[in-house]
Amino acid sequence: MNASGATMLTHIQDLGFRSGEFTVEPLPDAESGRVLAILAARHGTETDAAALVPDGRETELRGELAEAAPGLSALATAIRDRLETSHSGVLIRRAHLGSHDLDTRRRLLYALAVCIGAPTATDRIDRKVVWDIKVRPELVRSGGASTFSEHADEADFHTDTQYFPTPERYMLLYFAQAAACGGGRSSLRDARCVRAALAGSDEGRWALDLLSQTALPFRIPATFTRTGSRDAVEVTFATVFGDRPLIRFRTDTLRRGLAARPEHDTPEVRRALAILQAELDNPARRLETFMESDSLLAMNNHEALHGRGAFADPDRHALRIRIDDGAPQDGAPQDHAR
Incomplete structure (x- = not known):
């Protein structure tokens, strides 16, 4: 690895639809060591990195990492700026x-995320x-796999945490082990496009107007409800199109939200969603691209929909x-339980 110097993000080519391919230099060994020491002092050294939970001191940690690992900090800034x-x-x-074990990779990715912003808890229980993101056979067999991260089926285009009032701005996806079958190809759609x-078109403009003005119910998957119960019914009301986020969408949570709140399931809403789906x-x-092992995909979750092909x-x-x-978002939509 490099002994010194910033870990730079170098643009290789545009792939279309506001997506680009980039290269990075390896993080110097000395920086990696300092990053791991800082995280160990703050979060402990549990082997599964389960101790990496939000603690409200991410700004302070970001400052420590910027001083100890300027290359990592520069990479985070370059990704965020892009x-x-x-x-x-x-x-x-x-x-x-x-070349690192999986736990070390988790910690270095966490440090990169802290340098970009404030990493959030995935669920409300374990945090x-x-x-x-891997197949959980026990949940698939029982029918309890409620999110794309728990099964091997196709994942339609979606915004991450579209079912929460304020979806996170950014997302990192690191591929520790690509599917040997060649499946699980990643796909992106840019909201501006x-x-x-x-x-x-006239019908497209009509759909865009309706989906920009009409708040719809997104049902929160059971894994991420307050109790984690499969019987819990919680929804968030928000528009599909806005300013921040520019788009908020996921077919199945919308379908289940409309089923839970049938008064919002009108012919006009169905038609508008069908027009949008046809475009997607x-x-x-x-x-569409295949992400190899040790590849990284960073996304603006407010401006890009992402999906995945099925895999075996x-x-x-x-x-x-x-x-x-940390920036304000549209209208502070609320989540509601029933």
Whole structure:
């Protein structure tokens, strides 16, 4: 590895639809060691990194990391700047983390996320920041796999945590083990491109207007409800299109939300959602790519929808971290339980 110097983000090529391919330099060994020491002092050294939970002192930690690991801090700034300007998706084909054990990779990714913003708890019970995306056979068999991160089926285009009042601004997806079957291809749709396409026709403009003005119920998956119970019914009301986030969407949580709040399930809403879905299904206007092991995908979760193809390899394993930027969002929609 490099002995010194900043870990830079280098643009290789644009892939279309405001997504780009980039390379990074390996994080110097000395910086890695300092990062791990800082995290161990704050969070402990549990082998599964379960102790990496939000503690309210992320700003202080960011300052410590910037001083101890300037390369990591520079990389985080470069990623964030790209996601706020030219790109909604940043693809790094090789993150140079593959030589570390999985726990160390979790910790270094967590440190990168802290340098970008404030990593958030995935669920309300365990509050883990680094979430494992892998098949959970016991949940699949019982029918309890309520999120895309727990099964191997296709994942339609969606915004992460669209079912919460304030979805995180950024998201990191690190591919610890790609699917050996070649499945699980990642796909992206940029919200600006979606809105521009809809605005190009009368029916598209009608749908865009309705979905920008009408708050709809998104049902919160059981895993992320207050109790974690499969019987819990909690929804968040929000518009599909807005300013911040620019788009908020997921087919199944909308469908289940409308089933739970049938008074909002009108013919006009169904028609508008069908028009949007037809645009999202257009293969000519989306990026699709296979992410190899040790690759990293950073996204602006407010401006890009992402999805995944089905896969057969049960060993496929990705790590996800969601990151809040602390900026105000549209209208403070509320979540409601029944």
